[in-house]
Amino acid sequence: MATLIDRRLDGKNKSAVNRQRFIRRFKNQIKKAVTEAMNGRSITDIDNGEKINIPARDLSEPVFGHGPGGRREAIHPGNKEFVAGDRVARPQSGAGGGAGGGQASNSGEGEDDFVFELSREEFLELFFEDLELPNLVRTQLAKITEFKSVRAGFSSAGNPANIDVVRSLKGALARRMALAAPYTRRLREAEEQLRQLLAEPPVDEGLAHELMEEIEHLRARARAVPFIDTFDLRYANRVKQPQPTTQAVMFCIMDVSGSMDRARKDLAKRFFTLLYLFLKRNYEKIEVVFIRHHTVAKEVDEQEFFYSRETGGTVVSSALHLTGEIMTARYPTSSWNIYVAQASDGDNWHHDSPACRDLLLKQIVPFVRYYAYIEITPDRHQSLWEAYEEVKEQHPHFAMRQIDGPADIYPIFRDLFKRRVS
Amino acid sequence: MSSSRPIAESSEWTFPMLERYNEVIGRIAAEEFRLDTYPNQIEIITAEQMMDAYSSVGMPLGYKHWSYGKQFVLTEKNYRRGQMGLAYEIVINSNPCIAYLMEENTAMMQALVIAHAAYGHNSFFKGNYLFRAWTSADAIIDYLLFARNYVAECEERHGEQEVELFLDSCHALMNYGVDRYKHPAPLSMREEKLRQQERETYLQSQLNDLWRTVPVRPSEAAAAVESRYPSEPQENLLYFIEKNAPLLEPWQRELVRIVRKIAQYFYPQRQTQVMNEGWATFWHYTLMNRLYDEGHANDGFMIEFLQSHTSVIQQLPFDHPYYSGLNPYALGFAMMSDIRRICQEPTAEDRYWFPDIAGQDWLKALDFAMRNFKDESFIAQYLSPKVMRDLKLFAVLDDDVQEELEITAIHDEAGYRRLRLALADQYNLGSREPNIQVWNVAHRKDRSLTLRHTPYNRRPLHADSAQEVLKHLHRLWGFTVRLETVSEDGKVELIGECPAAKGR
Numbered sequence: 010m011a012t013l014i015d016r017r018l019d020g021k022n023k024s025a026v027n028r029q030r031f032i033r034r035f036k037n038q039i040k041k042a043v044t045e046a047m048n049g050r051s052i053t054d055i056d057n058g059e060k061i062n063i064p065a066r067d068l069s070e071p072v073f074g075h076g077p078g079g080r081r082e083a084i085h086p087g088n089k090e091f092v093a094g095d096r097v098a099r100p101q102s103g104a105g106g107g108a109g110g111g112q113a114s115n116s117g118e119g120e121d122d123f124v125f126e127l128s129r130e131e132f133l134e135l136f137f138e139d140l141e142l143p144n145l146v147r148t149q150l151a152k153i154t155e156f157k158s159v160r161a162g163f164s165s166a167g168n169p170a171n172i173d174v175v176r177s178l179k180g181a182l183a184r185r186m187a188l189a190a191p192y193t194r195r196l197r198e199a200e201e202q203l204r205q206l207l208a209e210p211p212v213d214e215g216l217a218h219e220l221m222e223e224i225e226h227l228r229a230r231a232r233a234v235p236f237i238d239t240f241d242l243r244y245a246n247r248v249k250q251p252q253p254t255t256q257a258v259m260f261c262i263m264d265v266s267g268s269m270d271r272a273r274k275d276l277a278k279r280f281f282t283l284l285y286l287f288l289k290r291n292y293e294k295i296e297v298v299f300i301r302h303h304t305v306a307k308e309v310d311e312q313e314f315f316y317s318r319e320t321g322g323t324v325v326s327s328a329l330h331l332t333g334e335i336m337t338a339r340y341p342t343s344s345w346n347i348y349v350a351q352a353s354d355g356d357n358w359h360h361d362s363p364a365c366r367d368l369l370l371k372q373i374v375p376f377v378r379y380y381a382y383i384e385i386t387p388d389r390h391q392s393l394w395e396a397y398e399e400v401k402e403q404h405p406h407f408a409m410r411q412i413d414g415p416a417d418i419y420p421i422f423r424d425l426f427k428r429r430v431s
Numbered sequence: 432m433s434s435s436r437p438i439a440e441s442s443e444w445t446f447p448m449l450e451r452y453n454e455v456i457g458r459i460a461a462e463e464f465r466l467d468t469y470p471n472q473i474e475i476i477t478a479e480q481m482m483d484a485y486s487s488v489g490m491p492l493g494y495k496h497w498s499y500g501k502q503f504v505l506t507e508k509n510y511r512r513g514q515m516g517l518a519y520e521i522v523i524n525s526n527p528c529i530a531y532l533m534e535e536n537t538a539m540m541q542a543l544v545i546a547h548a549a550y551g552h553n554s555f556f557k558g559n560y561l562f563r564a565w566t567s568a569d570a571i572i573d574y575l576l577f578a579r580n581y582v583a584e585c586e587e588r589h590g591e592q593e594v595e596l597f598l599d600s601c602h603a604l605m606n607y608g609v610d611r612y613k614h615p616a617p618l619s620m621r622e623e624k625l626r627q628q629e630r631e632t633y634l635q636s637q638l639n640d641l642w643r644t645v646p647v648r649p650s651e652a653a654a655a656v657e658s659r660y661p662s663e664p665q666e667n668l669l670y671f672i673e674k675n676a677p678l679l680e681p682w683q684r685e686l687v688r689i690v691r692k693i694a695q696y697f698y699p700q701r702q703t704q705v706m707n708e709g710w711a712t713f714w715h716y717t718l719m720n721r722l723y724d725e726g727h728a729n730d731g732f733m734i735e736f737l738q739s740h741t742s743v744i745q746q747l748p749f750d751h752p753y754y755s756g757l758n759p760y761a762l763g764f765a766m767m768s769d770i771r772r773i774c775q776e777p778t779a780e781d782r783y784w785f786p787d788i789a790g791q792d793w794l795k796a797l798d799f800a801m802r803n804f805k806d807e808s809f810i811a812q813y814l815s816p817k818v819m820r821d822l823k824l825f826a827v828l829d830d831d832v833q834e835e836l837e838i839t840a841i842h843d844e845a846g847y848r849r850l851r852l853a854l855a856d857q858y859n860l861g862s863r864e865p866n867i868q869v870w871n872v873a874h875r876k877d878r879s880l881t882l883r884h885t886p887y888n889r890r891p892l893h894a895d896s897a898q899e900v901l902k903h904l905h906r907l908w909g910f911t912v913r914l915e916t917v918s919e920d921g922k923v924e925l926i927g928e929c930p931a932a933k934g935r
Contacts, residue, residue, distance in 0.1 A: 011471035031500030071899035079890030087748020088825040
């Protein structure tokens with residue numbers, strides 16, 4: 010009377026849809042939790058998933074229920090010392106257990122957080138949501154343009170994977186009808202003649218025989234028309250259309266001079282890691298140029314940028330020089346969106362700061378879409394900040410922020426790359 | 432019979448072994464104990480699938496909704512952290528009766544679960560009057576499928592968000608979407624679909640008389656002002672909304688109906704928790720012992736079984752830090768076993784308390800108890816002094832007009848009746864849930880809907896959640912909704928309004 014069914018191989022993610030809906034529904038709360046969570050983690054595990062806390066009351070589903078109060082008689086097990094008529098003090102609410110246990114479920118005042126885990130993908134997506142590179146525009150068709158394959162009718166040549174069966178068979182049918190037409194027409198006539206001949210009793214044996222042979226012959230000819238011919242084949246045709254693309258390059262300039270102590274370097278690296286992660290995730294095609302500088306600037310690769318330990322004095326203009334050179338040499342503004350992010354402790358050789366300002370004003374800022382400068386210092390600003398402030402006054406797309414400690418990184422990052430409604 | 436060999440020697444299970452267990456248990460259940468069951472469909476699933484089943488409240492096919500996602504996330508988290516074990520089984524009140532068994536269970540657990548779900552719960556679903564009257568086991572899977580497709584269709588047409596928000600509102604009133612007295616006819620999928628289409632076309636063409644704006648003759652108008660609508664208070668809020676809400680689209684009415692039907696389907700389960708679990712636990716206990724007696728199970732099997740059985744029916748005392756109320760398994764099992772004891776070995780006390788069943792055929796007595804009661808009446812009828820003594824029950828009166836709590840009754844001669852009554856009341860849905868009914872619709876005025884709460888033992892409504900529910904109700908009704916409460920002396924007080932009235 011029973012059926013045993015093994016369902017273990019059936020899909021197991023039946024609830025995935027509902028989970029997605031849940032996340033979408035509480036996006037705001039989750040996002041807030043994500044941002045809070047970011048503040049507490051080190052850069053190495055930024056790439057992992059995260060446990061998310063949401064206050065439980067935000068996602069409760071309300072129903073009519075009883076509040077505390079009124080008269081209720083509750084039954085509890087395990088009596089040891091009570092006899093009828095005993096009076097006991099009312100337990101403090103939330104004391105749990107005891108004689109008040111029966112009410113705890115009714116009051117529904119639990120404020121426990123609702124904790125669950127987001128996957129890495131979900132986490133990053135939420136974190137980087139609403140962020141973008143400011144002022145990004147479609148530049149002209151780039152050198153190596155991106156192509157998009159679009160349908161363009163049918164062709165008589167192509168590769169077998171693209172054969173359009175319906176088209177080909179339609180062609181074949183038409184060809185068969187056309188090529189067999191003379192035979193079938195004569196065949197019909199001959200058959201008609203034969204029928205008439207046989208219908209009238211004195212049959213001319215010779216003629217009848219001749220007709221039959223002809224019919225045989227015509228049928229064979231009609232049959233000989235091939236069912237399908239290479240001539241019939243049609244292929245779906247696709248052509249590639251060039252697509253305009255956005256090309257962007259990000260210059261990451263990091264100060265690694267001796268005045269940047271370990272903690273500051275760590276902060277700068279965190280900032281750039283975040284930036285790098287963001288760019289890689291949200292922009293398919295983006296180039297990143299890494300520049301490290303102390304007294305001299307050097308273009309380095311990712312590995313060296315984040316892990317090299319070279320250090321020295323500080324001449325910020327060296328990095329700006331190099332940036333300007335690379336820009337003119339490799340990234341013409343006609344086809345590139347250029348971004349610069351610079352991190353420094355603001356401690357510069359003070360004769361160099363005016364030079365930095367001039368370099369920025371003349372060679373860099375007019376050609377970039379956005380320039381973000383972060384100064385990592387808990388102290389008061391030095392000459393570089395003042396020089397940069399002059400730049401900022403002239404160019405609205407030049408942004409500068411100060412980072413005091415690890416807690417500032419994420420808010421400032423979000424602030425710098427917030428999606429702007431233009 | 433003791434010559435038969437144990438079905439399993441190890442704790443690994445195999446399909447032939449499960450078939451054998453099912454065969455033997457089924458035979459004992461049907462022949463020896465005369466359990467009447469639906470045919471069984473036993474499905475083996477993985478832990479992940481069990482979590483899926485969990486989060487859709489045991490519905491094999493639920494429509495999509497975020498709240499199930501929330502449930503899933505919660506279950507998943509608890510399970511992953513090892514804070515909770517998953518249920519060993521889930522059983523669905525359908526015909527054939529579907530029981531899910533988890534792959535991870537040991538051979539003993541599988542046998543236990545087969546006895547518990549496929550024969551215990553199954554026979555309860557088939558026999559108990561509430562299930563017979565309110566659910567149609569033949570049609571439920573079809574109906575759930577219909578509901579799921581319909582919701583999906585609505586989402587396509589009207590947007591996921593809109594449908595989801597609307598369902599939220601329906602869910603808020605789900606417990607008030609139940610008919611307590613009328614009996615719905617069972618429906619099959621095809622009929623349901625047909626009727627849905629009919630309803631849709633008909634309803635919209637027949638504009639509800641309630642909202643007629645054609646001028647009425649003075650004499651009629653005078654009569655209309657006097658009459659209240661509905662003429663009698665209505666307790667099924669969702670039904671009232673489905674039929675009378677002025678602004679709902681046909682598809683929205685249908686969604687209200689779907690939520691209402693599903694609430695109705697679960698209504699008996701909410702009223703028979705103690706009985707249902709007690710019955711299933713009693714039978715797995717009896718059946719497993721029988722397996723052992725007949726030599727189908729060895730000692731190791733039994734020890735493992737008893738270990739698991741005792742943890743299921745464990746009842747912590749009230750002062751234990753993990754105490755969380757009466758365990759329905761413990762109470763139900765104790766009562767069911769006690770009925771058997773009263774029949775087989777009645778004491779003088781039992782003969783005084785239960786003259787009808789003392790010394791009678793225990794199978795018949797148990798069967799009668801299973802068929803004709805719900806938790807409330809079952810406890811009122813069968814809770815014996817012995818069970819009260821064994822569980823050391825006592826009653827605590829918490830009255831907000833008194834300074835202190837009072838112990839009103841304990842497990843002694845003077846207290847039995849009061850204890851029994853109070854415990855029965857504790858399982859009465861009518862006293863657990865606030866009594867809220869549709870009182871009036873100002874159909875000639877601002878079309879506002881007034882609900883009336885009649886407190887039970889002066890228990891007030893939980894104010895915050897009531898306010899939230901009113902918002903949901905407002906979404907469904909479309910016009911102002913008010914909530915009044917009637918105090919004991921008959922004074923009516925407005926306790927909630929949505930949208931909040933201006934100038935107050």
